[in-house]
Amino acid sequence: MRLLIVGGTGFLGGELARRALAAGHTVAATFMTRPGATPGVARSPxxxxxxxxxxxxxxxxxxxVVVNTAYRKPDWTATADGAAHVALAVAAAGGRxxxxxxxxVFSGEAVTYAEDSVPDPVSPYGAAKAAAEVAVRAIAPGAVVVRTSLIVGDGRSGHESFVRALATGQRQGVLFTDDVRCPVHVEDLAAALLELAGSDRRGxxxxxxxxxxxxxxxxxxxxxxxxxxxxxxxxxRRADTDVPGPLDVRLDCTATQQVLRTRLRGAREFLR
Known part of the structure; x- marks a missing residue:
């Protein structure tokens, strides 16, 4: 499989590239500012x-197959319009x-969200991601849209770095007790993305x-x-601050887990 990873030198993109190469795929990746250094990956700005x-x-x-991992939280054009640009290009080229x-994309009002739940974002970033989903599904009906949560893994994520800085006194700050997510290990997410890329799944x-x-x-x-x-x-407590975004959002992955070989572990397992 010839795989192009848009945003392929970030935390998730880099792991996906390494895993795809190990599986024998031909891998190309794009970057915005940092070209990355994964051997065997053709990189393009x-x-x-x-x-x-x-x-x-x-x-x-x-x-x-094109896997789009690119986004910039404060930038609507990169997150929403950029996703539409990628979808248009893939549709024109005839790929997946x-x-x-x-x-x-969810407000947290319902707490638990299945795959057919209607997005109701309460932050600018969530709104941009929801708009990106609409554009991708309209332009490329056969595309797979993968909603995920907080990505962690083996000390390399931003959240893990922040925790270490707090615990060693290098930074000041708090961790919210009412901000709930379903963290995913970057290796599990990358494996699932590759599975879905090689399947006939859609939606x-x-x-x-x-x-x-x-x-x-x-x-x-x-x-x-x-x-x-x-x-x-x-x-x-996040509720005591003016930080925008949802509080308790839990993705129900039951339907997808039933079609994946990759087991989606919980944080209490992969961090023990």
């Missing part, structure tokens, strides 16, 4: 906000598209961890794994 550049690159490479979305799929944990509980799990004192982690 790309700004997904540039519709013509996206069309030219996808047309030239003619991949069998796997688009990575987020649990941020919305939820790929998140089996455990619902607060950011504070997740921080404690990370600290214990790394031999740090969880007691040094300050706790707080």
């Amino acid at each position: 790309l700004d997904v906000r540039d519709r013509e550049a996206v069309a030219e690159l996808v047309g030239t490479l003619a991949p069998d 598209l796997v688009h990575v979305s987020s649990d941020a 919305i799929h939820h790929v998140a961890g089996a455990d619902a944990v607060s950011r504070y509980e997740l921080g404690c799990l990370v600290a214990r794994r790394d031999g740090l004192d969880p007691a040094r982690l300050a706790r707080g």
